[in-house]
Amino acid sequence: MQQQVAGRYTLLREVGRGGMGAVWLARDEVLGREVALKRLAHREGLGATEERVQREARVSAMLNHAGVVAVFDLADDGDDLWLVMEYVDSVDLSTLVRREGPLSPDQTAPLMAQAAAALAAAHAAGIVHRDVKPGNMLVTRERQVKLGDFGIARTGADASLTATGLVTGSPGYLAPEVAAGGGATAASDVWSLGASIFHTLTGHPPYDTSGNLMGALYRLVHEEPPRTDRAGWLDPVLRGTMERDPQQRWSARDVQVFLAGGPGAAAAVPTRPAPPPRPQIAAAQEAPAAEQTQVFAPRRRTPLLAAVAVLLLAVLGVGGWLVLRDESSDPPATTAEPTDQASSTETTEPAPTPTRAEMEAFITDYLALVVDDPDAAFEHLTPAFQQTSGGLESYHGWWDTVRAAQLQQVNADPDRLTVTYRVHYKMKKGPDRVDDVTVDLAYEDGTYLINGEQ
Incomplete structure (x- = not known):
């Protein structure tokens, strides 16, 4: 007897499998159409993230674009939540590359232009994907590309999470700022799009995370991204997307326009304005000048890069202290000599502090x-x-x-x-x-x- 979900969707056969488990072809008995169903999580494992999953399913359902796998429903089946999506008869891009081998720049461009168009539409609607990778790009027999999994399937059961559960997404395609613990943004999606182009051209992601995951994350955060001589006329788009400074990266729309233009687009490389001067942040106590030129950044994230290094050292079994700043290297404090008794007793108005x-x-x-x-x-x-x-x-x-x-x-x-x-x-x-x-x-x-x- 065929299993039925939420009294409406009859499971027909398994059509795919990933970190979250199986994807099923199903029949919607109410509307009489084929759909795809993915079990997001068992309720016992979902816990406090259930509201987030429901929220993101609703947001994804608002996105209507030919290059995006449509979300129809979030089916509640008692112990499980199932995502109900458009069924696309396809293979994912990762499987396609594994079967056919690395694609040429001319073969890669039309596929990735479609993915970039879908991502640009999502960003224009205020939606960040958070897990752009070849495995989430579905390619039909007609070489139509549809982008799926818009930030919904990242729950506690996802194998793409690190052991700490702090970094979401697939490690081989993470932007440096996300690997360092920052939040995912449209700019980090664009890095992941570039990493997917790299994979399509070479047959593998830019960073190998199959062995030492923390070592790969450390390289991602601290080193320049890898390049490939297989890029050909796509080299500018790799450099524009896999750019360490998020403010200097291309947008998804830039990528779409460049790829759609063909080899002749190489002369029309998007440019970014120089980043604005880094404003100083007021502090309650005087600090060395080098410490006063920080970009507006929350205090709790200041040690993120150091935290990656500390965790790497712990994984490798290397002990010792990580010195964040050598106090002895600070310039000696200087005090202006008072010109008279009155000036020596004056007090400075304290700098305002947040309340x-x-x-x-x-x-x-x-x-x-x-x-x-x-x-x-x-x-x-x-x-x-x-x-x-x-x-x-x-x-x-x-x-x-x-x-x-x-x-x-x-x-x-x-x-x-x-x-x-x-x-x-x-x-x-x-x-x-x-x-x-x-x-x-x-x-x-x-x-x-x-x-x-x-």
């Missing part, structure tokens, strides 16, 4: 502004976050779908410069949604900006 009330008020005002005036609210993001989140177009892509954003709870942490809040989104189309969000703030002279979202 819980101010941070919570900032988020309250931001949510009150963003729906009515996204352009003005966009200026409440740091330049770095404006770039890595996909720019103003991507920002509008999400907020133009929201009718109201009602703040329900808010809790600020001045020491970590983070604010966690719950917001009720009233959508212009589709059901309303409630999200729990944590943002990182940057602070300078009493001014707050949003520097990232966890």
Whole structure:
């Protein structure tokens, strides 16, 4: 007897298998059509991530593009959650390359141009994929490409997670900033797209993570990306996507336009403006000049690169202390000699420091502004976050779908410069949604900006 899911979908046969388990061809008994079903997780293993899975399924269902595997439903079958998707008679790009061998630049370009177009549409809608790789690109017999798995299947059971569970995505295709513990963004998707192009041209990902995973992550974070002489006229797109500085990477739309233009597009390489000067962050105590020129960055992420190195040393069994900064190397403090008795007794006004009330008020005002005036609210993001989140177009892509954003709870942490809040989104189309969000703030002279979202 054939198994039925949620009283509606009859499982016919297994058509694929990945880190999350089997993908099944099924028949939708209500609408009389074939669909694909993937079990996301058993409820006991899903735990606190269930709300996130449901939220991301709803977001993915909002994306309507010919190059994206459509999401139809999230079926609740008691102990399990199943994702119901468009059925695509295809093989994934990784399997195609394994069967046919590395593809030439002329064979690679039309396939990856379709993947780039789908990714660009997702970014314009405010959606970050988080796991772009050949295994998530489905290729039909007609060489049509559809991009699947939009950030839904990353739960605790996914084999692509590291042993710590802190880094999501497939390690061989991770952007350096994600491998270092940062959040995934449109820019990190573009790196992964470039890594997928590299795989298609060479037959393997740019980083081999099958052996020493931590060693590979260390190289990814600290070393220049590998290049290949098989790239041919696609070399500029590899360099533009696998660029260590997220602000200097091409966009997915840049990649699409370049690849669609053929070999003649090599002269039309997109350019990026020079990054803005790095602003100084006010500090409560005087620090050496070299420490005052940091980009707006949350304090809790300062040691991320060092943490990767520490973890690598632990894996290799190497003991010892990791010295983050040699205090003896600081220049000696100098004190100006007072000109008179009065000046020697003057006190300096202390620099302002973040407060819980101010941070919570900032988020309250931001949510009150963003729906009515996204352009003005966009200026409440740091330049770095404006770039890595996909720019103003991507920002509008999400907020133009929201009718109201009602703040329900808010809790600020001045020491970590983070604010966690719950917001009720009233959508212009589709059901309303409630999200729990944590943002990182940057602070300078009493001014707050949003520097990232966890």
